[in-house]
Amino acid sequence: MTSPTPSPRTGGLPLALGAHLVWGLLPLYLWLVSHVPAFEFVGWRVISSLPLCLLILAWRGQLGELGAALANRRTRLMLLASSVLIAINWVVYVAAIQTEQVYAASVGYYVTPLLSVLAGTLFLGERLTRRQWLAVAISTLGVVILAWEALATLWISLALALSWTAYGFVRKLAPVSALTGLSIEVMVLFLPALAVAGYFAQGPTGSALLGGWQDAALVLFSGVVTAVPLVLFAMAAQRLTYSTMGMIQFISPSMVFVLGLVFFHKPLDGAQLVSFALIWTAIALFVWDLLARPRTA
Numbered sequence: 001m002t003s004p005t006p007s008p009r010t011g012g013l014p015l016a017l018g019a020h021l022v023w024g025l026l027p028l029y030l031w032l033v034s035h036v037p038a039f040e041f042v043g044w045r046v047i048s049s050l051p052l053c054l055l056i057l058a059w060r061g062q063l064g065e066l067g068a069a070l071a072n073r074r075t076r077l078m079l080l081a082s083s084v085l086i087a088i089n090w091v092v093y094v095a096a097i098q099t100e101q102v103y104a105a106s107v108g109y110y111v112t113p114l115l116s117v118l119a120g121t122l123f124l125g126e127r128l129t130r131r132q133w134l135a136v137a138i139s140t141l142g143v144v145i146l147a148w149e150a151l152a153t154l155w156i157s158l159a160l161a162l163s164w165t166a167y168g169f170v171r172k173l174a175p176v177s178a179l180t181g182l183s184i185e186v187m188v189l190f191l192p193a194l195a196v197a198g199y200f201a202q203g204p205t206g207s208a209l210l211g212g213w214q215d216a217a218l219v220l221f222s223g224v225v226t227a228v229p230l231v232l233f234a235m236a237a238q239r240l241t242y243s244t245m246g247m248i249q250f251i252s253p254s255m256v257f258v259l260g261l262v263f264f265h266k267p268l269d270g271a272q273l274v275s276f277a278l279i280w281t282a283i284a285l286f287v288w289d290l291l292a293r294p295r296t297a
Helices: 014-033 038-059 064-071 073-098 102-123 130-148 152-171 178-201 213-220 224-235 243-246 251-262 270-296
Strands: none
Touching: 014 038, 014 073, 038 073, 038 152, 038 178, 038 213, 038 224, 064 073, 064 152, 064 178, 064 251, 064 270, 073 102, 073 152, 073 178, 102 130, 102 243, 102 251, 130 152, 152 213, 152 243, 178 224, 178 251, 224 243, 243 270, 251 270
């Protein structure tokens, strides 16, 4: 007998919230490694993620899933695409935070939920309630205000939004478990990551791992920071509708937005404050509807 599918409240929702909590605090970690070039850091991020993923798979007795997934041509192609998308997203995001384009990164992930809701309704046949459509309309207004205030860095925001929306969409459709999918993604990126790490090791500053044990530990910790939220996200994507996943994604950029204000000391103007209030009103409305429906059912 198969176990019942968890409801969003008891299954997918906590997983999604956990992933976005980690991502919301990620700029603090990236600030600690801001002296490492973005490409080199992403290379070490991939290299350090692979052993961790394989160890967890072995501990859970799921190594056989790797072979089964790789034997399926459709799955291979989907995970190849998701690997490229997540690599683009990582490089752009790390570079944005390192250059203190915190608000540009935040706007990118504010646009992402709207694209996710659009993809869910157009391609997956998902339907929204009236309250949810109202939440989408309110959040769209808030995002338009934010984007208009940041036209100079809009390319950063769009690159992040498009790459992440496409990644989440592919991972939702890929017939593979969260951890197995992530393991294959970092396997695909492993050799390019080694090449990048080797290139920077030959440079004038040398490898980031040779800057002292503290730097080495921080860089290698990127495997944990990478694997944990991505696995939580992929697990949540398999339990929640893509539209719901999209609206929940407002949480992490809102945290990044606050960090930009209180930690990176970026000025906040009136338009950004209005946009922030609109977006959080939309989040509250959407989550209220999400939590109310299981009770009324």
